[in-house]
Structures are given as C-alpha cells and as structure tokens.
Amino acid sequence: MLSCDFRRLVAVALVLTTTVITMPLSAADFSNGRTVLGSVSAVGSVYVRGVGISQEGTLFPGDSIRANEKGYAKVLLGTGSKIELMEKTDLTVNRDSQGVKIAMTTGTIGFTAQSPLRIDVAPFEVTATDGASGNVAVMSSATAGVRAINGKVTVRNLKTSESFVVLKGQERLLGLQNGVHAPALAEVASNVPMPIPAPRPVPQTPAGKTSGGLAMDAGAWLAVIGAGAIAGVAIWALVDARNNHNDIESNQAAIKQVANANAIANTSAQQQAALASAIALAGQAQLALLASANPTQAAAAASLAAQATANQAQLGTLQSQIQALQAQLAAGQGSTSQLSSLLSQEEALRNSTNTIITQLNNLLTANRGTPGVPQTTLGTVGGPVIASASVPA
Numbered sequence: 221m222l223s224c225d226f227r228r229l230v231a232v233a234l235v236l237t238t239t240v241i242t243m244p245l246s247a248a249d250f251s252n253g254r255t256v257l258g259s260v261s262a263v264g265s266v267y268v269r270g271v272g273i274s275q276e277g278t279l280f281p282g283d284s285i286r287a288n289e290k291g292y293a294k295v296l297l298g299t300g301s302k303i304e305l306m307e308k309t310d311l312t313v314n315r316d317s318q319g320v321k322i323a324m325t326t327g328t329i330g331f332t333a334q335s336p337l338r339i340d341v342a343p344f345e346v347t348a349t350d351g352a353s354g355n356v357a358v359m360s361s362a363t364a365g366v367r368a369i370n371g372k373v374t375v376r377n378l379k380t381s382e383s384f385v386v387l388k389g390q391e392r393l394l395g396l397q398n399g400v401h402a403p404a405l406a407e408v409a410s411n412v413p414m415p416i417p418a419p420r421p422v423p424q425t426p427a428g429k430t431s432g433g434l435a436m437d438a439g440a441w442l443a444v445i446g447a448g449a450i451a452g453v454a455i456w457a458l459v460d461a462r463n464n465h466n467d468i469e470s471n472q473a474a475i476k477q478v479a480n481a482n483a484i485a486n487t488s489a490q491q492q493a494a495l496a497s498a499i500a501l502a503g504q505a506q507l508a509l510l511a512s513a514n515p516t517q518a519a520a521a522a523s524l525a526a527q528a529t530a531n532q533a534q535l536g537t538l539q540s541q542i543q544a545l546q547a548q549l550a551a552g553q554g555s556t557s558q559l560s561s562l563l564s565q566e567e568a569l570r571n572s573t574n575t576i577i578t579q580l581n582n583l584l585t586a587n588r589g590t591p592g593v594p595q596t597t598l599g600t601v602g603g604p605v606i607a608s609a610s611v612p613a
Contacts, residue, residue: 300334483604508592
C-alpha cells in the first residue's frame, strides 16, 4: 500500500517538475512573486527571456522579447494595450508608476495604447495614450522613425527634455546619435506594418541591395511581384478567353499589349522602390547636416525628399490606371492609345525620378566628409522594354 502511494507521489512530482521546466518561466518568477504584465503570441522564431516559445507565453516585468528572421509576435498587455513585433526586433518590457515602458534595441513594432504606453528608442521616448496607434522603427544605429496612425503621440528627448507631438498621419525621423529630429519622410510608412493585425507568418524581407545599387524594401519588392502577377493573370485570362478563335495574329497583338502594360507596371514599381530609398537617404543626410550646422545643405536634402514623395504620389495614381487597363485588356478591351498615354506618363515621371536621384547622389558626394551622411549612392531607373508592334517606344 505504501509502495503504491509512494509511486503515485513520485508520478505527481515528475509531472509538476516537467511542467515547470518546460514553461518559459524562471524559478525567480515564483520566489519573487512577480506580477504578470500580459501574454505573448508567437509565429516563427520568437524568444521570451531567452527561451523559445512555439505559440504562447507569459510576460513579466523586465522580460525581453526577440523576434528573429521570419519571426512575429503579438503582445496583449493586461492594461488593454497591444504591441506587434515584426521580424528582427528586440525589446524589453517593463512597468513603473507611469505605466508600461518598452525599450527597443532593433527592429519595428506597431502599437495600440489603451493606457499610457512608453517606447524608448534612446535618447527619445515615444508616449502614446487614449487609443493612439502607430509604428516605431529603428532603421539603423543612427536613425529611427515614428508614425502616428490614429490619435497622437508625444516624443521627448530624454537628454534635452525637448518634446513635440506627432499627429495622426504624421511621421518624424529621429537622430539616435545626435538627438536631432526632422519632419519625415516616407521610410517609416513604406517599411513598417499596420498596427496589430492577427498573427500570421511574416514574409522574408530581401536583404541588402540589388546589383544596380537600388535598395528595395519589402513593400517595393511586393509591388514589383504584384505587378507581374496581375499581368500574368491578365495574359492567362486573355488566352483562355480567346482560345476558341482562329485569329492568331490578333491574339498575339493583344498579348503584346498586356505584356507592354506589365512592363510599364514593373518600371513604375522600380521607381517607387528607388524613391523610397532616396527618401530614406535624404532623411539621414538631412539629420546629419542639421547636426553639423549646415542648414543650407540640410534644406536641399529636405527638398529632394519632398520631390521624391510627390513623385511617389503621382506614381501611385499611375499604377492604379495601369491596373485598370490590365483588367480591360484581359477582357479583350483597352486600346493602344491608352498604353501610349500611360507610357508617356511613366517616362515623364522616370525622367523626374532619375533627376532627383542624380541630384541626391551629388549632394551625398559633396557632403561625404560630414559625420552621419550616408556613404552610398543610388542607381537610376531604366525604361520598360516595349514591344513596338503595340506601343511606339
């Protein structure tokens, strides 16, 4: 009888021991009686307190969270606030008398604050309250960005105590080494996610730059892929719709028109990517030049960033027109004159984009000795390969 009871006692002890060991908790969690901050949901490679979690984990004050490549994490705090970590993001979550505080080291987060939420990207502190949402991205060791999507957020320089407010739809670039900030620029908007979507696998972000010197971010690559995919579907639909017709020459001409629309769409997407890179480089140069007391060149960098942003907006309109024409061509409609008009618009914007890139390269070269000015240049964008049978090149 005693032997049976002893075996049961051992079995229960083993179950409890196994549970404790496999949970992402430390012994100090029990002895110190730490308060639970919230929960973490993970997809891919995510670590809490250095322990990998497969789906969910518990969050305590002082815990670190790291989302590796292809990792994604969503944090639900007990206060009702939500945080989203994209891949390659590292941060620590804590709490004090003022509320929850997040210290970011690398990466990108989205947030929705139902109670005071502070995000530390030294030397700056971003504070959100009352349902405000937005994004914070550490883009390099010298530059970060903040964007307000809803409500407003307050940014304070902890060293100088200077503060300013970022309103809904606004963005700011933050100089992490020199403490300078500037109105910004589309880098944060083009690279960071919308706040708090449902957990999902994170697409891999292409690393590095293309051989032509064009640094294309995830959004730009998706634009290029999307343009090709839409055109591919259009070609398939066109061939399928006409497969019962014997007019082979007519079919070939129609397919060339769709291919031409695809070529224009791809070049437009490449322009968007080049402009995003130009805006980022101009923003970094602007911060560095402001810090070095060179307002004239800083203003020139800001002007180039503004021109690039304007071109991006025009390209967005053009890309919508291209997609509409692709759908028409897939249905056997559309015309060569429409393609010619779109090509002319794309060419005018491409010439303007390449002028901006050239001027930016000259500015970066001229100020290469200034600390913080990017030591790189961008390649210009080439034109689409057009089938002359449909649209004159």
